Amino acid sequence: MTDTSINLYQVSCVRIGADILTKCASDCAAAGAKQVMIITSSPIAALAAPLSQALDARKIDNLVYSGPEGEPTRADLLQALAAATDFNADFVIGLGGGSAMDLAKLVAALHQSPQSFEDVVGIDLLADRTLPLACIPTTAGTGSEVTPIAIIEDEEAELKKGVVSRHLVPDFAYLDAKLTCSMPRKVTASTGLDALTHCIEAYANRFSHPVVDRWALDGIRLIAENLERACEEPNDLAAREGMLMASHLGGMCLGPVNTAAVHALAYPLGGEFHIPHGVANSLLLPHVIRFNTELEAGRYAQVAYALGVEPTGDARADAHAGVAEIERLSSVVGIDRRLSDVGISSNALPKMAAAAMTVQRLLKNNPREVTEADALAIYEAAL
Amino acid sequence: MTDTSINLYQVSCVRIGADILTKCASDCAAAGAKQVMIITSSPIAALAAPLSQALDARKIDNLVYSGPEGEPTRADLLQALAAATDFNADFVIGLGGGSAMDLAKLVAALHQSPQSFEDVVGIDLLADRTLPLACIPTTAGTGSEVTPIAIIEDEEAELKKGVVSRHLVPDFAYLDAKLTCSMPRKVTASTGLDALTHCIEAYANRFSHPVVDRWALDGIRLIAENLERACEEPNDLAAREGMLMASHLGGMCLGPVNTAAVHALAYPLGGEFHIPHGVANSLLLPHVIRFNTELEAGRYAQVAYALGVEPTGDARADAHAGVAEIERLSSVVGIDRRLSDVGISSNALPKMAAAAMTVQRLLKNNPREVTEADALAIYEAAL
Incomplete structure (x- = not known):
């Protein structure tokens, strides 16, 4: 930790x-909440019913607000803010995956605020949060319940835009593995690989830090131990708990260190092609690691050991064995493996590479510099 | 984590x-602080000067208040509260070891509060904290900057009294290893062994939890790697950082899980004999572990591995090797090893055993039940 400052x-x-x-x-x-707005998303709105009933029992007025199924757009945010005003919300709860929690975070931040969404896009531009905020994850991947980040799709620009601010860190987070048991296998798999990507990119990061390293390696170990079981046996609560904690640990890595090239290159897959965030990350993860290990294998060897690879004494070989293990895991849990599997063709790649270059806030974290030509080559390898 | 709830x-x-x-x-x-009260203790008051100057530079009025050198008494608390009122404090900073931080925590909690110290002794009796609170440790042992606990000596009752409340968790904590370099060797050693005791007692605890287990084992590993070096080379910043993080991790264990029989049996050494908290713990630690391993060795074997013991396949033997390693470490860093070294004679033991029995809030956490006769036998073994 010498000479390395970190803020948690x-x-x-x-x-x-x-x-x-x-x-x-x-x-x-x-x-002292009197008007609680529960922001969830349509596929899991049923999970909000017991919370609403628990609030009713305490005579706390509450509104279950179903946001979009996919990642929220600017229009979704404006609509949710209008609903918060109509309801006169004084407490916001995000219940769901990253989409619902991110929407809740921005509603709590911007409700009756002098700042607009446009004002706060970027890093540390949000002046404050106007309402108390609780987050309750029902997926195990995003870790948004613990991050200072909210992502909204700017539908006009076809770009995902991030708000990063310590004021987005919730006041309360509630982790109950039972709430994640309703995830379909595909969502369990893709969100689980998203959590894995968070941990790996925070660990093999130009700004890595011993405090975050421990969280990241613990998260990787938990995913290696639990993801397959969570997919095979959706009601195995111990596996669900392991994955929920791994997701939480991955989220803890995002604030102080954040992610790198995998996430930067995944952004255009979400913005233009609407590929779910976890799937986009898992498609690119092995290819970015291969690109990075050419420069520095040691950290990726440690990732491999956390994934269960036995050390051979050759760090580069071990790092590659780790990549093979990630590919095996993705394949076993049924994740698409290639960009072409999700409908992306080679003529789309140059525009994607150019778009990825705009995500410098994450590219600067990558252990190896990524040029536009490198980005294109990585997409081609993943095609 | 199945069926185990935890609040962090x-x-x-x-x-x-x-x-x-x-x-x-x-x-x-x-x-928005205007009147900052910095509570420190006399031996390290010089460390507060740069903070006072930094506040001066921002034109924030500040008072450096030097509390007692040892653990604070009720009279010390009342005096500090009176000073906070005279100064009209609106922000409290504790800068020092556990004594200074605990005093700061209670001043921030009780300043112009309707509650008195007597009202809040115990668990969850503090209704709120009236002032914002920051803690800055200058020792690496107590972890008080992150705990919901403050300990005050009731000088009339000759008993240490604990206030436990989530409102005592500070708003801000600052960890700078350089601030710990001024610790004399003896303090480095005893506070380091205090941190080790926190980690071990939270890990081998009737209410242990996987989340806390990770913190505890990381803390034990860091102490095994860094304590000797921090004692031998007081300005080795990497060793100091390792110890400060271990202390912080140990503190993180105290809120959700807390300690057990070592701390309960150490209380009478502090209350009646004024033996520093870390020394009292380290005197008793090996003897309590030996007592506990008779019932259950598995967890103590894991402690031993975190301390660097190689597994032999025999958990009980490994647990005992761990105890031997703790005794070796205590001896190398120059800690007193026996109650008789610190002036306690055998005729004091029965009264100490009776006093330890009153600390049921910690004894209930111990993996093995401790009767008064057991407590006496442990003291006799440590004499």
Whole structure:
């Protein structure tokens, strides 16, 4: 840690365990909340019912607001903000995957704020958050319940835009593995590989830090131990718990260190082709690691060991064995493996490479410099 | 983690690295502080000067208040509260070891509060904290900058009394290893062994939890790697950083899981004999582990591996090798090894055993039940 400063902005209250929705309702009551807006997304709106009932039981007025199924757009945000105003919300809960939680984070931040979404896109531009905020993940991948980040798709620009601010770190996070059991296998797999990408990119990062390294390696180990089982046996609570904790650890890495080239190159897949974030990351992860290991293998060898690879004494070979293990894992859990599998053809790649170059806030973290030609070559390898 | 709930009350902002006092001053400014009371203790009051100057530079009025050198008494607390009132404090910073930080925590909690110290002794009795609070450790042992605990000696009852409340978790913690370089060797050693005791007692605990287990084992590994070096070469910043992080990790274990029989049996050594907390713990640690391993060796074998013991396949033998390693480490760093070394004679032991029995809030965490006769036998073994 010598000569390396780090700032950790943490959730003040994290509750882990069963029956978490009741605890959330009692925290709302203790915080004096009178009008609680629960932001969720349509496929999992049923999961919000017990929370709504727990709030009803405490005579706390509440609104279950179903946002979009996919990643929220600017229009979705404006609509949710209008609903918050109509409802006169004084407490916001995000219940769902990254989409629902990110929407909730921005509603809590911008409700009756003098700042608009455009004002706060970027790093540390959000002046404050106007409402208390709780997040409850129902997927195990994004870790958004613990990050200072919210991503919105600018539908006009066909670009994903990120707001990064310590004020987006929630006040409360609730982790109940049972809430993640309803994920379809495909979502379990892609969100799990998203969490893996968070951990790997924070560990093999130009700005890595010993504190974050521990979280990252723990997260990788938990994913290696639990992802296949969570996919095979969706109600195996121990596997779900392992994945939820791995996702949380991955999220903890995102604030202080953040991700790198995999995420930068994945952005155009989301913005233009609407490929889910976790799938986009997992398509690119092995190819970016191969590109990076040419320069520096040691960190990727450690990633491989956390994935269960036995050390052979040759770091580069071990790093490549780690990549093979990631590819095996992706294949076993049924994730698409190639860009062509998700409908991207070779003539789209140059525009994607140019778009990826605009994500310098993440590219600068990558252990190896990525030029536009490099980005194109990585996309071609992944095609 | 199945069926195990856990609540983590976390410091919202943790800053780690060099030049931390400047950052603390700018956080005070951002929080709108006008009257900052810096609570420190006499031997390290010089360390507060740069912080005071940084606040001066921002035109923030500040008072450096030197509390007692040893663990604070009720009279010390009342005196500090009176000083906070005279100064009209609106922000409290604890700068020092556990004594200074604990005093700061209670001043921030009870300043102009309707509650008195007597009202809040115990668990979850503190209704709120009235002032914002930052903690800056200058020792590496207590981890108080991250715990919900403050300990005060009731000088009339000759008993240490604990206040445990989530409201005692600071808003800000600043970790700068340089601030710990001034510790004399003896303090480095005893506080380091205190941190080791926190980690071991949270790991081998009736209420252990996977989340806390990771912190505890990381802390034990860091202490095994760094304590001797921190004692031998007081200005080795990497060793100091390792110890400061270990202390922080040990502190993180104390809120959700807390300690057990070592701490319960150490209380009477502090209350009646004024033996520093870290020394009291390290005197008892090997003897309590030996007592506990008779019932269950597996967890103590894991502790031994984190300490660097090679597994032999026999968990009990490995656990005992771990105890031997703790005794070797204590001896190398120059810690007293026996109760008789610190002036306790055999005729004091029965009263100590009776006093230890009153600390049921910690004894209930111990993996093996401790009767008064057991406590006496442990003291006799440590004599």
